[in-house]
Amino acid sequence: SQQGEEDPQALSIQEGENATMNCSYKTSINNLQWYRQNSGRGLVHLILIRSNEREKHSGRLRVTLDTSKKSSSLLITASRAADTASYFCATDDGGAQKLVFGQGTRLTINP
Amino acid sequence: DAGVIQSPRHEVTEMGQEVTLRCKPISGHNSLFWYRQTMMRGLELLIYFNNNVPIDDSGMPEDRFSAKMPNASFSTLKIQPSEPRDSAVYFCASRAGTSDYNEQFFGPGTRLTVL
Numbered sequence: 001s002q003q004g005e006e007d008p009q010a011l012s013i014q015e016g017e018n019a020t021m022n023c024s025y026k027t028s029i030n031n032l033q034w035y036r037q038n039s040g041r042g043l044v045h046l047i048l049i050r051s052n053e054r055e056k057h058s059g060r061l062r063v064t065l066d067t068s069k070k071s072s073s074l075l076i077t078a079s080r081a082a083d084t085a086s087y088f089c090a091t092d093d094g095g096a097q098k099l100v101f102g103q104g105t106r107l108t109i110n111p
Numbered sequence: 112d113a114g115v116i117q118s119p120r121h122e123v124t125e126m127g128q129e130v131t132l133r134c135k136p137i138s139g140h141n142s143l144f145w146y147r148q149t150m151m152r153g154l155e156l157l158i159y160f161n162n163n164v165p166i167d168d169s170g171m172p173e174d175r176f177s178a179k180m181p182n183a184s185f186s187t188l189k190i191q192p193s194e195p196r197d198s199a200v201y202f203c204a205s206r207a208g209t210s211d212y213n214e215q216f217f218g219p220g221t222r223l224t225v226l
Contacts, residue, residue, distance in 0.1 A: 031212055033214065041220075042115070042202055042217030042218050042220055043202070043215075043217045044217070045214035048214065097209055098159055098167060102153070103153045
Protein backbone atom coordinates (compact mmCIF):
# COMPACT_ATOMS: atom_id res chain seq x y z
CA SER A 1 0.00 0.00 0.00
CA GLN A 2 1.23 3.48 -0.80
CA GLN A 3 1.60 5.46 2.40
CA GLY A 4 3.75 8.48 1.55
CA GLU A 5 3.10 10.60 -1.51
CA GLU A 6 5.74 13.15 -2.47
CA ASP A 7 5.08 16.43 -4.18
CA PRO A 8 6.31 17.60 -6.61
CA GLN A 9 7.35 14.55 -8.61
CA ALA A 10 10.19 16.54 -10.14
CA LEU A 11 11.89 19.79 -9.17
CA SER A 12 14.60 21.69 -11.01
CA ILE A 13 16.30 24.71 -9.42
CA GLN A 14 19.50 26.73 -9.66
CA GLU A 15 22.46 26.05 -7.44
CA GLY A 16 22.28 28.11 -4.29
CA GLU A 17 18.49 28.20 -4.17
CA ASN A 18 16.44 26.37 -1.56
CA ALA A 19 14.54 23.20 -2.45
CA THR A 20 11.33 22.18 -0.73
CA MET A 21 9.70 18.78 -1.09
CA ASN A 22 6.46 17.68 0.50
CA CYS A 23 5.13 14.34 1.65
CA SER A 24 1.60 13.37 2.60
CA TYR A 25 0.54 10.15 4.25
CA LYS A 26 -2.70 8.46 5.18
CA THR A 27 -2.53 6.64 8.52
CA SER A 28 -1.20 7.40 11.99
CA ILE A 29 2.55 7.10 12.28
CA ASN A 30 5.22 6.81 14.94
CA ASN A 31 7.89 8.43 12.83
CA LEU A 32 8.66 9.65 9.33
CA GLN A 33 12.01 9.30 7.60
CA TRP A 34 13.58 10.91 4.55
CA TYR A 35 15.99 9.09 2.26
CA ARG A 36 18.07 10.16 -0.72
CA GLN A 37 18.87 8.03 -3.75
CA ASN A 38 21.57 9.00 -6.21
CA SER A 39 21.20 7.58 -9.69
CA GLY A 40 22.11 3.89 -9.79
CA ARG A 41 22.65 3.67 -6.05
CA GLY A 42 20.84 2.45 -2.97
CA LEU A 43 18.91 4.75 -0.65
CA VAL A 44 20.70 6.67 2.06
CA HIS A 45 19.00 7.75 5.27
CA LEU A 46 18.91 11.52 5.81
CA ILE A 47 16.79 12.26 8.84
CA LEU A 48 14.05 10.86 11.08
CA ILE A 49 11.35 12.88 12.79
CA ARG A 50 9.15 11.39 15.48
CA SER A 51 5.42 11.93 15.64
CA ASN A 52 5.76 14.16 18.71
CA GLU A 53 8.28 16.45 16.99
CA ARG A 54 7.33 19.34 14.74
CA GLU A 55 10.69 20.34 13.31
CA LYS A 56 14.17 18.91 13.04
CA HIS A 57 17.43 20.16 11.57
CA SER A 58 20.50 18.40 10.26
CA GLY A 59 23.09 20.54 8.52
CA ARG A 60 21.40 22.12 5.49
CA LEU A 61 18.32 19.95 5.97
CA ARG A 62 15.18 21.04 7.75
CA VAL A 63 12.24 18.70 8.19
CA THR A 64 8.81 19.62 9.47
CA LEU A 65 5.95 17.36 10.47
CA ASP A 66 2.29 18.26 10.82
CA THR A 67 0.42 15.23 12.13
CA SER A 68 -2.93 17.04 11.98
CA LYS A 69 -2.50 17.43 8.23
CA LYS A 70 -0.60 14.15 7.85
CA SER A 71 2.16 15.91 5.98
CA SER A 72 5.87 16.56 6.14
CA SER A 73 8.28 18.78 4.25
CA LEU A 74 11.99 18.55 3.54
CA LEU A 75 13.86 21.78 2.94
CA ILE A 76 17.39 21.77 1.54
CA THR A 77 18.99 25.18 1.90
CA ALA A 78 21.74 26.61 -0.31
CA SER A 79 21.49 23.71 -2.75
CA ARG A 80 24.55 22.25 -4.45
CA ALA A 81 24.99 20.23 -7.61
CA ALA A 82 25.73 17.20 -5.42
CA ASP A 83 22.20 17.40 -4.01
CA THR A 84 20.87 16.18 -7.37
CA ALA A 85 19.07 12.95 -6.49
CA SER A 86 15.67 11.46 -5.77
CA TYR A 87 14.25 12.05 -2.31
CA PHE A 88 11.82 9.67 -0.63
CA CYS A 89 9.74 9.92 2.48
CA ALA A 90 8.99 6.74 4.39
CA THR A 91 6.55 6.05 7.18
CA ASP A 92 6.19 3.20 9.60
CA ASP A 93 2.82 2.15 8.25
CA GLY A 94 0.88 2.54 11.47
CA GLY A 95 3.38 1.15 13.89
CA ALA A 96 4.51 -1.89 11.95
CA GLN A 97 8.20 -2.60 12.00
CA LYS A 98 8.54 -1.91 8.31
CA LEU A 99 8.70 1.27 6.25
CA VAL A 100 6.49 2.23 3.35
CA PHE A 101 8.13 4.51 0.79
CA GLY A 102 6.55 7.13 -1.43
CA GLN A 103 7.24 7.50 -5.13
CA GLY A 104 9.89 10.15 -4.56
CA THR A 105 10.76 13.63 -5.78
CA ARG A 106 13.42 13.88 -8.45
CA LEU A 107 15.53 16.95 -7.64
CA THR A 108 17.87 18.49 -10.21
CA ILE A 109 20.27 21.26 -9.22
CA ASN A 110 21.48 23.25 -12.20
CA PRO A 111 24.96 24.81 -11.93
CA ASP B 112 32.40 -1.41 7.75
CA ALA B 113 31.73 -2.45 4.15
CA GLY B 114 28.02 -1.76 4.40
CA VAL B 115 25.35 -4.02 2.97
CA ILE B 116 26.79 -6.21 0.21
CA GLN B 117 24.72 -7.50 -2.67
CA SER B 118 25.65 -9.83 -5.50
CA PRO B 119 25.55 -9.91 -8.37
CA ARG B 120 25.33 -6.21 -9.23
CA HIS B 121 23.87 -6.99 -12.64
CA GLU B 122 22.09 -10.09 -13.86
CA VAL B 123 20.77 -10.76 -17.34
CA THR B 124 18.89 -13.98 -17.83
CA GLU B 125 16.33 -15.55 -20.07
CA MET B 126 12.72 -16.13 -19.22
CA GLY B 127 12.22 -19.38 -17.37
CA GLN B 128 15.63 -19.44 -15.74
CA GLU B 129 16.20 -19.48 -12.01
CA VAL B 130 17.69 -16.33 -10.51
CA THR B 131 19.30 -16.09 -7.08
CA LEU B 132 20.15 -12.74 -5.53
CA ARG B 133 22.39 -12.59 -2.49
CA CYS B 134 22.76 -10.21 0.41
CA LYS B 135 25.15 -9.83 3.29
CA PRO B 136 23.79 -7.41 5.91
CA ILE B 137 25.87 -5.19 8.13
CA SER B 138 27.36 -7.23 10.95
CA GLY B 139 25.29 -7.02 14.11
CA HIS B 140 22.11 -5.86 12.39
CA ASN B 141 18.97 -7.73 13.41
CA SER B 142 16.57 -6.92 10.59
CA LEU B 143 16.88 -7.52 6.86
CA PHE B 144 14.61 -6.25 4.10
CA TRP B 145 14.23 -7.10 0.42
CA TYR B 146 12.80 -4.39 -1.87
CA ARG B 147 12.07 -4.16 -5.56
CA GLN B 148 12.21 -0.86 -7.45
CA THR B 149 10.64 -0.15 -10.84
CA MET B 150 9.63 3.04 -12.59
CA MET B 151 6.00 2.00 -12.61
CA ARG B 152 5.59 0.77 -9.04
CA GLY B 153 8.34 2.58 -7.19
CA LEU B 154 10.00 0.94 -4.20
CA GLU B 155 8.10 -2.07 -2.91
CA LEU B 156 8.87 -4.11 0.19
CA LEU B 157 8.89 -7.79 -0.68
CA ILE B 158 9.77 -9.44 2.63
CA TYR B 159 11.58 -8.71 5.86
CA PHE B 160 13.28 -10.77 8.55
CA ASN B 161 13.87 -10.11 12.23
CA ASN B 162 16.62 -12.22 13.80
CA ASN B 163 16.63 -14.48 10.72
CA VAL B 164 12.88 -15.18 10.98
CA PRO B 165 10.55 -14.04 8.17
CA ILE B 166 8.05 -11.61 9.66
CA ASP B 167 6.08 -10.28 6.73
CA ASP B 168 6.14 -11.70 3.21
CA SER B 169 2.90 -10.10 2.07
CA GLY B 170 4.81 -8.16 -0.58
CA MET B 171 6.16 -11.23 -2.33
CA PRO B 172 4.38 -11.09 -5.68
CA GLU B 173 3.78 -14.79 -6.25
CA ASP B 174 4.96 -18.28 -5.48
CA ARG B 175 7.78 -17.88 -7.96
CA PHE B 176 9.52 -15.71 -5.38
CA SER B 177 11.11 -17.13 -2.25
CA ALA B 178 13.53 -15.74 0.32
CA LYS B 179 15.67 -17.35 2.97
CA MET B 180 17.93 -16.21 5.75
CA PRO B 181 19.84 -19.25 6.99
CA ASN B 182 21.99 -17.19 9.33
CA ALA B 183 22.52 -13.64 10.51
CA SER B 184 25.06 -12.82 7.80
CA PHE B 185 23.39 -14.08 4.64
CA SER B 186 20.10 -13.95 2.79
CA THR B 187 18.92 -14.99 -0.65
CA LEU B 188 16.01 -14.00 -2.85
CA LYS B 189 15.18 -16.57 -5.48
CA ILE B 190 12.93 -16.26 -8.52
CA GLN B 191 12.00 -19.50 -10.24
CA PRO B 192 11.00 -19.40 -13.03
CA SER B 193 11.84 -15.81 -13.94
CA GLU B 194 9.65 -13.70 -16.21
CA PRO B 195 10.30 -10.44 -18.12
CA ARG B 196 8.04 -8.53 -15.71
CA ASP B 197 10.46 -9.41 -12.90
CA SER B 198 13.00 -7.02 -14.45
CA ALA B 199 13.78 -4.42 -11.78
CA VAL B 200 16.41 -3.31 -9.32
CA TYR B 201 16.34 -5.42 -6.17
CA PHE B 202 17.64 -3.87 -2.98
CA CYS B 203 18.56 -5.45 0.28
CA ALA B 204 18.63 -3.33 3.43
CA SER B 205 19.53 -4.06 7.03
CA ARG B 206 18.73 -2.37 10.31
CA ALA B 207 20.12 -2.55 13.81
CA GLY B 208 17.43 -3.77 16.18
CA THR B 209 13.83 -4.39 15.27
CA SER B 210 12.42 -0.96 16.01
CA ASP B 211 11.21 1.17 13.12
CA TYR B 212 12.89 4.15 14.81
CA ASN B 213 16.19 2.85 13.50
CA GLU B 214 17.33 3.75 10.02
CA GLN B 215 17.72 1.22 7.27
CA PHE B 216 21.01 0.82 5.42
CA PHE B 217 20.65 -0.09 1.78
CA GLY B 218 22.92 -2.11 -0.43
CA PRO B 219 23.85 -0.98 -3.96
CA GLY B 220 21.16 -3.16 -5.53
CA THR B 221 21.05 -5.88 -8.17
CA ARG B 222 19.79 -4.82 -11.57
CA LEU B 223 17.90 -7.80 -12.99
CA THR B 224 16.96 -8.04 -16.65
CA VAL B 225 14.86 -10.97 -17.77
CA LEU B 226 14.73 -11.34 -21.54
